[in-house]
Amino acid sequence: MSDQIRHLSDELARDPSSLVFLQLGETLRTSGQLDVALRVSLRGLERHAYSAEAHDLLARICADRGELQRALDEWDMVLRLDPGHYGARKGMGFVLYKQGRFSESEQYLREAAASGEGDASISHALASVERMLRPEVQQPQPESAAPSRNDARRLFADILADGDQTALLIDSSGLVLAGAYISAEGHEVAEEIGAALSGVREEAERAMRHLPLGAWTSISFEAEAATVAMAPVANGALVMVAADPAMPQGFVRRVLESCAARSRSWLTGAA
Amino acid sequence: MTVTVAEAWVEEPLRRFVDDARVVFALLVHPSGQVMGQHGFTRAVDVMSACALAAAINASAGALGRELEARPFQELYHAGLERQVFLAEAVTVRGACVLITAFGRETSLGLVRLYFQEFRQALAAAAPQAEKAGPVLAADFERELDRSMAVLFGRARPRDLTPV
Amino acid sequence: MVGCVVADAHDGIVVEAVVRQGVNSNTVAALAASLYGGAVQSARAAGMGEVGFLRLEAERGHVFAIGWGDLVLVVIADVSVNVGQLRVDMLKSRESLA
Numbered sequence: 410m411s412d413q414i415r416h417l418s419d420e421l422a423r424d425p426s427s428l429v430f431l432q433l434g435e436t437l438r439t440s441g442q443l444d445v446a447l448r449v450s451l452r453g454l455e456r457h458a459y460s461a462e463a464h465d466l467l468a469r470i471c472a473d474r475g476e477l478q479r480a481l482d483e484w485d486m487v488l489r490l491d492p493g494h495y496g497a498r499k500g501m502g503f504v505l506y507k508q509g510r511f512s513e514s515e516q517y518l519r520e521a522a523a524s525g526e527g528d529a530s531i532s533h534a535l536a537s538v539e540r541m542l543r544p545e546v547q548q549p550q551p552e553s554a555a556p557s558r559n560d561a562r563r564l565f566a567d568i569l570a571d572g573d574q575t576a577l578l579i580d581s582s583g584l585v586l587a588g589a590y591i592s593a594e595g596h597e598v599a600e601e602i603g604a605a606l607s608g609v610r611e612e613a614e615r616a617m618r619h620l621p622l623g624a625w626t627s628i629s630f631e632a633e634a635a636t637v638a639m640a641p642v643a644n645g646a647l648v649m650v651a652a653d654p655a656m657p658q659g660f661v662r663r664v665l666e667s668c669a670a671r672s673r674s675w676l677t678g679a680a
Numbered sequence: 681m682t683v684t685v686a687e688a689w690v691e692e693p694l695r696r697f698v699d700d701a702r703v704v705f706a707l708l709v710h711p712s713g714q715v716m717g718q719h720g721f722t723r724a725v726d727v728m729s730a731c732a733l734a735a736a737i738n739a740s741a742g743a744l745g746r747e748l749e750a751r752p753f754q755e756l757y758h759a760g761l762e763r764q765v766f767l768a769e770a771v772t773v774r775g776a777c778v779l780i781t782a783f784g785r786e787t788s789l790g791l792v793r794l795y796f797q798e799f800r801q802a803l804a805a806a807a808p809q810a811e812k813a814g815p816v817l818a819a820d821f822e823r824e825l826d827r828s829m830a831v832l833f834g835r836a837r838p839r840d841l842t843p844v
Numbered sequence: 845m846v847g848c849v850v851a852d853a854h855d856g857i858v859v860e861a862v863v864r865q866g867v868n869s870n871t872v873a874a875l876a877a878s879l880y881g882g883a884v885q886s887a888r889a890a891g892m893g894e895v896g897f898l899r900l901e902a903e904r905g906h907v908f909a910i911g912w913g914d915l916v917l918v919v920i921a922d923v924s925v926n927v928g929q930l931r932v933d934m935l936k937s938r939e940s941l942a
Contacts, residue, residue, distance in 0.1 A: 621904070632893050
């Protein structure tokens with residue numbers, strides 16, 4: 410237990426009716442102790458049922474626990490109690506995006522942005538929603554704007570909306586040519602991921618030799634931690650996109666197509 | 681991968697089978713026990729034992745199949761803890777031959793069976809016309825067996841049986 | 845739909861099959877189980893956990909697969925198939941068979 414958590418717990422024990430549970434719950438949430446954070450938050454709400462901040466805390470904990478509908482309900486309560494609450498609008502926008510309700514998500518995100526408290530994550534999220542709602546407005550990158558070999562790690566950076574997606578370009582022997590893959594612990598694991606996933610290509614090619622379906626154009630599979638999609642590009646290379654499992658399948662496919670087009674252009678330029 | 685053959689015409693089909701099916705061992709044997717080609721063995725004595733066993737299994741399974749179903753079993757399969765064994769007969773104009781193969785978790789019975797079908801067709805297509813069969817004497821058989829072993833382990837060249 | 849096969853996920857052997865004439869269910873079972881197994885192994889090696897629905901898109905059709913326990917349900921479909929509907933149906937089938 411960290412000193413801060415111990416200190417806040419002691420303070421709450423001395424005065425159970427104080428609002429210090431908000432700080433304690435948030436500290437527990439950010440340190441990943443979600444079950445304890447949930448208990449603290451629920452106990453606080455028993456005494457402060459009309460506190461917008463208490464409901465906001467519970468909503469954030471629920472979102473972290475993957476209980477998106479419950480988070481949505483809590484933020485809805487926050488907005489009833491405090492219609493101008495920035496965190497609730499941002500949270501609602503986030504959850505609705507995850508649920509594929511892009512128009513509603515955009516509305517909340519725009520309201521959050523208009524409140525003047527907007528941070529970089531809001532503009533990032535808005536850009537993602539825009540891409541879903543109005544894909545035709547996206548301008549293709551001019552050839553000259555394609556990154557050079559030196560920018561290989563950032564080849565797909567402008568295509569990928571946020572931390573929920575990542576992309577790699579893998580050569581025919583399973584080595585990473587471009588892109589990056591950062592693990593949840595913050596480590597670069599592109600080589601390991603690239604090598605592990607390129608084995609699927611061999612299976613696909615083998616299957617296509619025997620089934621009368623022509624050449625394969627893409628493979629996608631839904632794993633617990635990610636939705637993975639891959640497509641052949643050129644010279645035996647493969648582009649792979651991994652996205653949050655909550656991301657809509659159609660959107661992942663669209664991102665894959667964009668990354669494949671970028672890869673082809675880059676490989677042609679790099680040849 | 682190393683495929684060695686006693687008869688040149690079996691090399692390409694056997695190499696293809698081993699490559700596609702990703703098996704660990706493969707042995708192509710005449711029903712008499714004479715080796716025609718192999719992959720995965722490093723010692724002649726192991727090949728000789730495997731050939732004798734494969735021929736015996738094929739003969740006894742054939743007899744059992746005829747007893748039970750009025751025809752020989754087409755395939756035999758045995759699942760071990762780590763390795764699995766598949767045995768089946770392929771017929772060519774030069775007569776029947778038996779493929780016995782062992783494989784691990786890199787592949788599956790389904791894939792081995794799939795590629796065995798292709799192997800059987802490729803072997804039939806590659807087989808040269810049969811030579812006029814002579815009497816199989818014990819002395820000939822032993823001489824042939826010795827020669828096959830010498831070829832498989834690099835002490836002689838494979839027989840190139842182009843049609844006459 | 846061109847064919848639907850339930851295969852043993854490890855052996856790639858047909859458990860049940862309904863396929864259009866001319867489609868070899870043994871071939872479909874062996875190859876699709878191997879493809880699905882490859883995805884499962886790759887996802888595990890990459891720390892992504894277990895694999896659910898898999899889709900391979902090709903020039904003239906699709907291969908879909910979904911596993912449960914030791915079995916894998918495989919569907920071969922032509923290009924005009926409603927992918928979203930088929931995905932939902934396969935997920936439901938898995939639930940009812942599990």
